Each structure stands twice: as structure tokens, then as C-alpha cells.
Amino acid sequence: MFSKVFLYTDRGRLYCLSRLAVRKYSTPSYIHNPGSAPLKCITLGRLLEEAATKYGDRPALISRAQNQVLTFQQVLKQADKLAAGFRSVGLNPGDRIGIWAPNISEWYLTNMACGRGGFVLVNINPAYLVRELENCITSVGVKAIVCPHKFKNHDYYDNISELAPELLKHDPGKLKSKTLPSLKTVIITDKADLEGTFNFGEILDKASDGDINSIKNMQDYLDPDGLAHLQFTSGTTGKPKAAMQTHFHIVNNGNSVGKRNELDKKHQTICMQVPFFHVYGTVISQSAALNHGATLVLPNLGYDPDKALDAIRDEKCTVIYGTPTMYVDLINRQKVRKEIISPEIAVSGGAHCSVNLFKEMKEVLGVKKVKSVYGLTETTAVVFQSLFDDDEYHSTSSVGYVSEHIEAKIIDEKGTIVPRGTPGELCIRGYCNILGYWENEEKTKELMGADKWLRTGDTFVLEEDGYGKIVGRLKEIIIRGGENIYPAEIENFLNAHPDILEVHVIGVPHERLGEEVCAFVRLAPNSTFTLEHLKSFCKGKISHFKIPSVLKVIDAFPKTTSGKIQKFKLLELMK
Incomplete structure (x- = not known):
């Protein structure tokens, strides 16, 4: 016998869940965006052929270090x-x-x-x-x-x-x-x-x-x-696994993310600071550009903020791609060089974009819009992203709204959907989920069950308006004296301090409390920031148990080539 269904709407769309699944909650952390346009059933090769027919002699790729332009x-x-x-x-x-x-x-x-x-x-x-x-x-x-x-x-x-x-x-x-x-x-x-x-x-x-x-x-x-x-997988937590992505995955995720990044509005020229080998390079960059006829500009063979600034100026780039760390570097160079540039959109992925960084991207780089993207290798690339008209609050406090043709839900440790606004593990279901890991059935089953819900391992909050927030990785949660602490919350708060260029928070072993909060920070030049300054900045603004008791100043963070912080290496540094 079927259980009764629970109906509700979100942004004008109607959804239903079994009452057993949502229990007493008035608004469950479940959302489905069916999209308005059908998915494309073509290969990457066909997509390239369509782009060549439609865009012809328009530059597809500009490799500045190689002095090459390919239409x-x-x-x-x-x-x-x-x-x-x-x-x-x-x-x-x-x-x-x-x-x-x-x-x-x-x-x-x-x-x-x-x-x-x-x-x-x-x-x-x-x-x-x-x-x-x-x-x-x-x-x-x-x-x-x-x-x-x-x-x-x-x-x-x-x-x-x-x-x-x-x-x-x-x-x-x-x-x-x-x-x-x-x-x-x-x-x-x-x-x-x-x-x-x-x-x-x-x-x-x-x-x-x-x-x-x-x-x-x-x-x-x-x-x-x-x-x-x-x-x-990018190797932020250990040995990489090989995720299997199909043509269908890559073509359609690129098409979706390209629309949200407004590549379909006009001919966009993208300054691509991110590496090709990562999904930011293969899907968010290459596939999206093919879908919408955008020009990819490679500032240099490797990452170099000065070369990126040169490219934005010389090629008149309208869009910039990068991680928050890359934008910190780019802003610092622009403050010194004061180049005449006019990019319209900055797309940030790989980590959360702080309020301070968001403002500096607008003020120093002159961009009109800052867009966030959130996703995983295992979901092909993007599953949450900024909408066209997001205000500053939604651009800085969230990773955007769920992408087209994708379902998302937030569950507790028992697998029950939690109410909106409550942290839990983000799960994704849709065309974007990978086939699995190459010849690794055990890890594939851990990732995705028979119901096709993919467990991201990310602690996430789905707000009442359908926007998503990253709280942290499940394995990164700090348990201090029985209190659950989410590193991302502290990082976002500390990023507002003018002396802090970049901060990452980890849990370190503590004999009595189990774990204590440690903040690794990269500081502005000539800063004299200390642990006492940090505690004073936090006092009365965040709960006392969340205030870091350990401060480590660092010149550079251990990162993957795609710019993601390897927090397990920070713990190794502490040890």
C-alpha cells in the first residue's frame, strides 16, 4: 500500500515526497529543477562539429605562451x-x-x-x-x-x-x-x-x-x-580514483554551466586561469565554450597572475575563471599594476568566495557580477550555481541554486531528509552522476546506491529559498568536547579580517577535548596579526567554542594543481 504524498512548491515548481520520507517537516531539504530545455543526446565530437559549423572562423582557443590562435x-x-x-x-x-x-x-x-x-x-x-x-x-x-x-x-x-x-x-x-x-x-x-x-x-x-x-x-x-x-579525483584527501564520465555527462553539464555563466548571451572571451586536466578545465571551460561559442584564452602554460592580468588586458576578456586563491593573487597584482581592464563576469569555484573577496573582485577587477559554482568530479562538474540576477548576499553566502535536470536532498546520518536550514550530507541524483569508478566496485557502491542517489560527502545546508551552502566535508567536521564545528563557518568569518588574505581551519588532536580548532592563515604584507588579535576579532561574534585556540601563519598552502587546499597536508604539518 502506498504512503500518502506530500506536495509543495519551490520557485513556482511543484514537488512531491512520501510523507514517510519527510515525516513532520513542513519544508524538507529536497529540491528538483527539471529545467526548461531538453538535454542534448550527442557526443563531444558532434558538439565540436556543430560549433565549427555555427561559429566558423571565431577563435576557439588563444594560447598566448605559444603564440597560437585556433578557430x-x-x-x-x-x-x-x-x-x-x-x-x-x-x-x-x-x-x-x-x-x-x-x-x-x-x-x-x-x-x-x-x-x-x-x-x-x-x-x-x-x-x-x-x-x-x-x-x-x-x-x-x-x-x-x-x-x-x-x-x-x-x-x-x-x-x-x-x-x-x-x-x-x-x-x-x-x-x-x-x-x-x-x-x-x-x-x-x-x-x-x-x-x-x-x-x-x-x-x-x-x-x-x-x-x-x-x-x-x-x-x-x-x-x-x-x-x-x-x-x-583531485587528491585532496588521499589516493585518486578514476571517475568515469560519458559524452552525455560532459556535453550537458557544459551546456548548463555555460548558460548560468551567460556564455549564451553574446560572444564571451574567457581568461582561463584554471588547469585543463581538472573538471573546471574540461567541462566548465572547454565543454561550456564549445556549447556556446566562447573563446578560451590561456594566459600562460602554468598559473601566473601577472600573465593572467596581461591576458585580460590584451585580449579584452569579458569573463574570468579561477579559484578564490587565484582571485586573491590577481587582485593583489591589479592593486599594484592598475591595468585598464573591463571584465564583466568572474566565476569562482573550488572553494567558498568570502564577502571581502567578492567586494574586491568588483572594486579592484571591475567585474559586474561574481558567480559561484559548486560540484564534484563525481557529478561531472557543476550541480549548484549562481543565477543570473543574484544579489551580493546570495553570491557570497551560498553556492547558488541547483542546476537544471538535477535533484538534491540533504540527509542525516540515518539517511532521513532533514528540514531546510539544517546541516546534513548533500546527495545528488540526475544525468550528471558518473557511471562509477573505473574497476572499483567497492568504492562505486560507497558513492552511489541502487536508488542512484550520489553521496557527496559534503556537509550542506539547503535554505528555504532553495539556495545551497557548503558547511564543510563530513570528514573535516571538528568535534571539540562533543560540539560539532564546521570549518567553513569559521573560515568565512575570519576571511572578513583585513589582515587575512586566506584562511583554512582544521581540527588538531587535544588530550582533553578530543580536538581543538587550528587556523592556518596567509597574511597581508607587514601584518603583525597574532592569536590574541584573532581571539579579539572573534569574541562576541561567534560561539566561544568555535574560536581557534591555535594559529599558524603560513606563506603558501599545500594545494592540488587545480587550486584546492589539501587539508590533510596541513594536519601533517602540525604533526
Whole structure:
């Protein structure tokens, strides 16, 4: 016998839940945004083809460090040549091709070629060293890898040779390695002539007209629900896992996030400070730009706030992408340089954007709107995001409203939906949820049950108006003398202090209380900020048990390449 249903509306939409699920709560922490436009059932390759037809000679990518400009038509042409070249050296649809590189045009073209040729792109952090690389290659069976010879102090070729010394003895494309048994082909993006490798240009030149036509003809047979990317989790809490994202996931999440970022309003030029290998780079940047004809500007091969400022000025960028840390750096450089720039929109993701930072982004960078995005690798990318007309309160106190075609709910430790305004674990259900982790059934089951609700591991609050707030990670909750403390709440408060450029809060062991609150801070130049100043600033404004009793001043935070703080490393520093 069916239980009665509970009906309620949100922003004019009607929703229902079983009374058993919501019990006595008048407004449960559940929301569904059905969207107004249908989802796209196409591959990344088809999306590129549509973009080339629609936007033609408009620049798709500007790589300033390489002095390169590629139009949408040129990207399609090069992607088909590259895909055909991959086929000519023995790669077949479904094979995994690793891309291990900074932000270079070859990264972008490799992604597009994989979309056109049915290969699976494996995104590898360019900062990874030998053992991390080995895990990536062996865990998913990478057959070919595309990388530069060197970047900064990193010798990629030497790293591969250390793992597979057989590379020096075998012909290109015929590697037989004991340590890396799946790897057969190494493709170097530079013009260096290195033993056992192909050059990127050489692969392009291998494609015949017939090979290119076969790539064009196969577009009708590639499955939008087929695997497109293996995206390693960012490693903020430990060993990365390979999340399986389909063409359908990536195309539609990019389309949705692009609309919220107003890329569909006019031709937008995006200063892209974030790395390509992360979902911020693959989905929020590349897929969104393809969907809406935006131009991606790469200020430099690696992160550099001065180069970003140059790019915003020279390319007249209308949109900026970055993490809060990147915006702190960009603002500090603009205060010194005072460049004449006029960006309209700043998109911030990866962490919460404080009120102070929000104001400085407007005042110093001159942006008209600041938009927040929230998501996970496991949800393809974005699931909550700022709306078009959000005021300062919603832009700074929340991560926005739930994205189109997505359901969200907040549950307690028993799995019961909590009332709105109550912290709990955020769960997501919708087209965006990944297929699972590559060959890791145990972790996949922990992530997502048979009901297809994905457990994010984030402590979240759904407000009465449907906006979401991050409270912290479940595993990051500090339990001090029996009191639950959410680091994000303290971080947001301390970020308002003028001497603090950046703050991150962790729990540290305490003999009597179990855990004590520790604040790591990066301070403004010449600041004399102390623990006593911190306590005085907090007194009477936040609960006494939330006030940090330990202060650590730090010059730079340990981060992933995508700009996320690795809090487990902060705890290691304390130990």
C-alpha cells in the first residue's frame, strides 16, 4: 500500500515526497529543477562539429605562451587529423589515451581528437611525479600518453623512462614495459627527437585523406552514453580514483554551466586561469565554450597572475575563471599594476568566495557580477550555481541554486531528509552522476546506491529559498568536547579580517577535548596579526567554542594543481 504524498512548491515548481520520507517537516531539504530545455543526446565530437559549423572562423582557443590562435573550424580539422593519426599508430576506439601536460594547445586538441575518434581521454595532473604517474597508467590501462619533453623543472620524458627504461630500446609505438604493460605509445608535444617516441606533429602528418574521412564517417556510430573521460579525483584527501564520465555527462553539464555563466548571451572571451586536466578545465571551460561559442584564452602554460592580468588586458576578456586563491593573487597584482581592464563576469569555484573577496573582485577587477559554482568530479562538474540576477548576499553566502535536470536532498546520518536550514550530507541524483569508478566496485557502491542517489560527502545546508551552502566535508567536521564545528563557518568569518588574505581551519588532536580548532592563515604584507588579535576579532561574534585556540601563519598552502587546499597536508604539518 502506498504512503500518502506530500506536495509543495519551490520557485513556482511543484514537488512531491512520501510523507514517510519527510515525516513532520513542513519544508524538507529536497529540491528538483527539471529545467526548461531538453538535454542534448550527442557526443563531444558532434558538439565540436556543430560549433565549427555555427561559429566558423571565431577563435576557439588563444594560447598566448605559444603564440597560437585556433578557430573552431581549425580545431575540427586538426582534431580529425589527430584522431586519424592515432588510428594509424595502432590506437582503436575505446583505448585510453593519457594527457599529461600543462595548459597547451595540444592538450585541447587531444581532448577534441579523442571525442572525434572514440578514444577515452585520461586526464593526468601535470604536477604528478613518477609513482603517481605509474598509478594513473596502470590503474586504467593507458595505451598511449601525450606529454611535453619538459615543463619548468619537470622532465616528463625522464619520468617515463625511469618507469619504462625499455623506451630507449624500442621503436615508437612498440613499447614493451614490465612496469607499464599497457603503455605502447609515447607522443611528445615538443619538437624534441627522443628515443622511442613520436612527435605530436608527426602524428598529425600520418593522417591520409582516407583516414580523415573514416573519422568523419564514424561520428554516426559513436554512442553519447559511451565513456569519454577518466577523470582522477583531485587528491585532496588521499589516493585518486578514476571517475568515469560519458559524452552525455560532459556535453550537458557544459551546456548548463555555460548558460548560468551567460556564455549564451553574446560572444564571451574567457581568461582561463584554471588547469585543463581538472573538471573546471574540461567541462566548465572547454565543454561550456564549445556549447556556446566562447573563446578560451590561456594566459600562460602554468598559473601566473601577472600573465593572467596581461591576458585580460590584451585580449579584452569579458569573463574570468579561477579559484578564490587565484582571485586573491590577481587582485593583489591589479592593486599594484592598475591595468585598464573591463571584465564583466568572474566565476569562482573550488572553494567558498568570502564577502571581502567578492567586494574586491568588483572594486579592484571591475567585474559586474561574481558567480559561484559548486560540484564534484563525481557529478561531472557543476550541480549548484549562481543565477543570473543574484544579489551580493546570495553570491557570497551560498553556492547558488541547483542546476537544471538535477535533484538534491540533504540527509542525516540515518539517511532521513532533514528540514531546510539544517546541516546534513548533500546527495545528488540526475544525468550528471558518473557511471562509477573505473574497476572499483567497492568504492562505486560507497558513492552511489541502487536508488542512484550520489553521496557527496559534503556537509550542506539547503535554505528555504532553495539556495545551497557548503558547511564543510563530513570528514573535516571538528568535534571539540562533543560540539560539532564546521570549518567553513569559521573560515568565512575570519576571511572578513583585513589582515587575512586566506584562511583554512582544521581540527588538531587535544588530550582533553578530543580536538581543538587550528587556523592556518596567509597574511597581508607587514601584518603583525597574532592569536590574541584573532581571539579579539572573534569574541562576541561567534560561539566561544568555535574560536581557534591555535594559529599558524603560513606563506603558501599545500594545494592540488587545480587550486584546492589539501587539508590533510596541513594536519601533517602540525604533526
